[in-house]
Amino acid sequence: MASTNNSCKTWCWVIGAILGLLVFFWANASWDGWFLALIVGIIVGVALAWLLATFFCKGSAVDASAGSSAPRAAATPTPPATPASTPAALAGGGAATTSAPAPKAPPPAAPKAAAKPKAAAKPKAAAKAAKPAAKAAKPAAKAAKPTAAKAAKPAAAKPARKPVAADGKPETLTKARAGGADDLKMLKGVGPGLEKTLNELGFYHFDQIAGWRKQEVEWVDSRLKFKGRIERDEWIKQAKTLAKGGKTAFSEKAKKDGTYKK
Missing domain, CATH: 1.10.150 (DNA polymerase; domain 1)
Incomplete structure (x- = not known):
């Protein structure tokens, strides 16, 4: 059904295209300018194709939707299971059957043995863990001593420089210092x-x-x-x-x- 609907729409667009082409040729021959004729032909062809598809392809769409919604075949019911005859009934020749005995419940699982409490950490392990911490504390204490000693020493006061002379002349020497002048x-x-x-x-x-x-x-x-x-x-x-x-x-x-x- 879906293919029938698509075929209907295709024919509608083909007819619309043919009519639009005819309109283009007529307008091109009647008017001055092919571009305007082309626009008019396209508009007419699309409008006609849409109208034809809207009014003539509705029935195909309805048929396709109705066909797709057909009820599915009911599933074949499975036959009930035939109860098995017990050996006692077969031996006595009786026609009656007895149901199978209920399965026995599994025996309760034996309770797991309680987990043994973990032994407390040995005192030797604690002592070993404490040794690295004590070693790490020693360098920090040594490093703190020089810092404290340096902080205790008063900073040597630098001699204050003389202010710049009124004429801007820097301090000069009459001769080089002991050891000779620099190069x-x-x-x-x-x-x-x-x-x-x-x-x-x-x-x-x-x-x-x-x-x-x-x-x-x-x-x-x-x-x-x-x-x-x-x-x-x-x-x-x-x-x-x-x-x-x-x-x-x-x-x-x-x-x-x-x-x-x-």
Whole structure:
């Protein structure tokens, strides 16, 4: 039945398509413009196909639904089981049959033996478990002692620096300290001539340059031939590293090949 309904709808759409095509040819010949004729033909063909399928294919759909809802055949009842005859009745020749004896109930299961209580943990095991905890506590106590000792010592007060002079001049030396002057040429941008100028201004050591403040940098910069070199070449940052005995990329290169940037 379902195939009959589908066939009906198919024929309706075929008829609608043919009529729509005829309308397209008529409109194309009558009007000026094929696109408008195509739109009209499609609308007419779809409308006619839908109307035909709606009015002429209803009966097929009803028949298909009725056929699908047919009652199924009743299941064949199973014949009742014939009771078995007992041996006693067969021996006596009697026609009567007796029902089979009820099955005996299974004997009650023997109660399981009560679970034995777990033995208490041995004192030796408890003592072994306590030993690692005691060992772990010892390093913590040792670590706490140096910390407490360090906290007890008063922090050494750093000597207060003198404020910047009114004219911005940093502290200078008349000569190098004992042990000789530092090699200021280890600073990037300092050559032999600029090192001599710094010595004449009273600067012989890296720690002097490392301690310059903004106004002091301006004071020194105003007395150099090339302005802005202190900040551009980062003298203070390099001097802090060299004053602590460290090395910079420029100082390593200068010591290696013996050349200095002027």
